[in-house]
Every structure is written in C-alpha cells, then in structure tokens.
Amino acid sequence: MSKDANYIKLINTTRWRQLRLKKLQAQPLCECDECTANEKITPATEVHHIVPVESVNNIEQMETLMFAFKNLMSVSHECHVKIHQEMFSHSKVNVKKANEKRTKRFIDKYL
Numbered sequence: 001m002s003k004d005a006n007y008i009k010l011i012n013t014t015r016w017r018q019l020r021l022k023k024l025q026a027q028p029l030c031e032c033d034e035c036t037a038n039e040k041i042t043p044a045t046e047v048h049h050i051v052p053v054e055s056v057n058n059i060e061q062m063e064t065l066m067f068a069f070k071n072l073m074s075v076s077h078e079c080h081v082k083i084h085q086e087m088f089s090h091s092k093v094n095v096k097k098a099n100e101k102r103t104k105r106f107i108d109k110y111l
C-alpha cells in the first residue's frame with residue numbers, strides 16, 4: 001500500500017501509539033465482522049481505522065480520522081489482512097463509492 005507522507009507522520013506519533021494501546025486495552029478481542037458474527041474469541045494485536053485515514057485529503061481531517069476513538073477497531077493480524085484484502089477485492093469504483101459514503105457519514109457525525 002502506498003502511504004502518503006502525512007499518514008506516515010501521524011502513524012509515527014506518540015499520540016497514535018498511546019491511543020492504539022488504549023484501544024487494545026479497552027477492546028482486547030478482534031472486532032471484525034467475522035469474529036463478532038461467530039462470537040470468536042480472537043486476541044487483537046492491531047488497530048484498524050474503519051474509515052481509512054487516507055480517504056480524506058486535508059491534514060486536519062486526516063488527523064481527526066486517525067485519532068477518533070470511534071473510528072478504531074481492534075483486530076488480529078490475520079483478520080486485519082483479510083479486511084484490507086476485502087477492501088481492495090471489490091472493483092475500485094465500488095470501494096471508492098462506499099468509502100465516500102462512509103467517510104461522509106463519519107464527517108457529518110463527528111467532525
């Protein structure tokens with residue numbers, strides 16, 4: 001995945017590392033659709049952004065998505081990989097449309 005400079009800057013902050021830790025402590029199990037649907041107990045080791053940070057273009061909104069607790073999802077490494085594969089397995093146009101809708105909803109609600 002190509003990551004832009006702002007994203008890399010944000011992901012390397014102490015603020016992100018602390019928030020990530022806080023999220024994993026608050027929700028130590030994988031919250032992916034598959035695990036929650038099957039009530040699987042999978043330890044989460046990573047934190048996923050529900051609305052991708054890179055779905056917005058300006059740094060202020062990126063920062064909001066990056067650090068919004070409600071935009072975080074605890075996931076296991078395996079499930080995280082799967083989520084990202086699924087995000088890219090659909091045709092790009094559909095993913096883009098779905099992301100735009102989700103992003104807009106999120107922005108309307110929280111920004």
Ligand SMILES: [Zn+2]
Binds near residue numbers: 079
């Ligand atoms: Zn999972």
Ligand SMILES: [Zn+2]
Binds near residue numbers: 080
């Ligand atoms: Zn992710």
